[in-house]
Amino acid sequence: MYVRNNIKDTMFHMLAKSEMKAQEYRYSDLGYYMFQEMLEERFNEPLDQWVVKTFFGPIGAQRLTYNPLKKGFKLDELIPTEVDRYWRNTTVHGRVHDMGAALLGGVSGHAGLFANTNDLAKMMQIYLNGGYYGGVRYFQESTIEKFSSCAFCETDNRRGLGFDKRQLDDGPGPSCTCASDLSFGHTGFTGTMVWMDPKEGLLYIFLSNRTYPDAENWKLSTLDVRTNIQGYLYDALN
Numbered sequence: 642m643y644v645r646n647n648i649k650d651t652m653f654h655m656l657a658k659s660e661m662k663a664q665e666y667r668y669s670d671l672g673y674y675m676f677q678e679m680l681e682e683r684f685n686e687p688l689d690q691w692v693v694k695t696f697f698g699p700i701g702a703q704r705l706t707y708n709p710l711k712k713g714f715k716l717d718e719l720i721p722t723e724v725d726r727y728w729r730n731t732t733v734h735g736r737v738h739d740m741g742a743a744l745l746g747g748v749s750g751h752a753g754l755f756a757n758t759n760d761l762a763k764m765m766q767i768y769l770n771g772g773y774y775g776g777v778r779y780f781q782e783s784t785i786e787k788f789s790s791c792a793f794c795e796t797d798n799r800r801g802l803g804f805d806k807r808q809l810d811d812g813p814g815p816s817c818t819c820a821s822d823l824s825f826g827h828t829g830f831t832g833t834m835v836w837m838d839p840k841e842g843l844l845y846i847f848l849s850n851r852t853y854p855d856a857e858n859w860k861l862s863t864l865d866v867r868t869n870i871q872g873y874l875y876d877a878l879n
Contacts, residue, residue, distance in 0.1 A: 649745055653678070666798050670751035674741070677750030689748045700767070700774055702760035708747040709755045710735045719755065722831060724854040738831055738852065758846050761835065768804075768825075769837040769844050789825040789837075801825055817868040819875040830856075834867045841878055845871055 656671060677688050684691050689707040697705045706712050709719060714735070721734040728740060737743050739752035747753050756764075767773070768789065772780030788803030799806045799814065804825035808814025815828045816836055824843075826836030832851025837844050847867045851858055861867060 644744060646746070652741075652744065666793075666796070668800075673751035674749060677748075680750070687748065688750065689753075696764060696767075696779065697760075699777065700763045702756070702763045705754065705756040705760040705764060707753045707755070708736075711747075714755075720850045721853050722850055723852040723856050732854075758848055761846055761848075762844060765835050765837060765844055765846070769839060769842070771839070791822075815868075817872040817875065819872055828867070832861050832867075836871065841875070843874065843878065845874060 653674075656674065680691065681688055686694075693706070696702070704714075706714075710716070716735050719735045721732050722738040723733045725731060725733050729743075737747045737749075737753045739749070742749035742752035745753075763774070767779050768785055771782040772778055772785045773782075789801050789806075791799060791806050792802050793800070794809065797809060799809045805815045805827055806825055807816045807818070807820045807822065815834075816824060816826065820836065821838050821840040823840045824836060824838035826834065826845075828834045830852070832847075832849030834847040834849075835845070847870065849861060851861050
């Protein structure tokens with residue numbers, strides 16, 4: 642989307658003034674909009690520059706980036722996301738699919754990152770290692786544990802503060818039931834999935850553009866494609 646830069650101030654003003662709904666669990670990524678503001682204020686640097694300097698550069702993740710077209714990547718190196726006929730009225734290709742992140746110029750705390758499997762694995766391996774990678778400690782182990790543990794299990798909410806967790810029973814969930822209670826990860830709207838299991842030392846990454854050409858294609862979920870593959874990995878380990 643091409644909008645005035647000060648749309649960001651308007652968006653955050655609207656968020657701050659919005660009414661709190663009923664005090665029950667709702668999935669939301671609004672907190673991650675706020676995390677960006679907190680990080681940028683603390684480190685006095687834009688988020689996309691800070692993460693490159695702090696993480697992506699030191700671990701050699703050159704293809705993990707915001708706004709890849711602005712970083713010199715060619716369009717044919719990137720896969721299209723959706724033929725958008727309802728908002729942007731064009732094929733979304735090389736730019737963030739998430740609408741909120743698009744309004745913020747492609748850089749947001751909740752969306753906007755592009756990656757290949759190799760460089761994404763480097764960043765995820767930090768989490769799997771408890772914050773340690775390549776001889777360098779990037780996070781305290783207690784921080785990883787806090788954000789990857791089930792935060793509100795007593796209220797039948799499986800999620801952690803920063804990651805999703807396996808389902809609490811045999812009902813629907815983001816991972817196969819074979820994943821351990823220590824495992825954590827994320828599934829994205831466009832079909833991506835990353836799942837880490839410290840108990841097994843297993844890192845599973847599934848990249849997809851499920852939403853191309855049509856975001857109403859839900860076969861990855863209805864056919865359990867990602868979790869079935871994950872199950873085969875666990876079978877192979879055992």
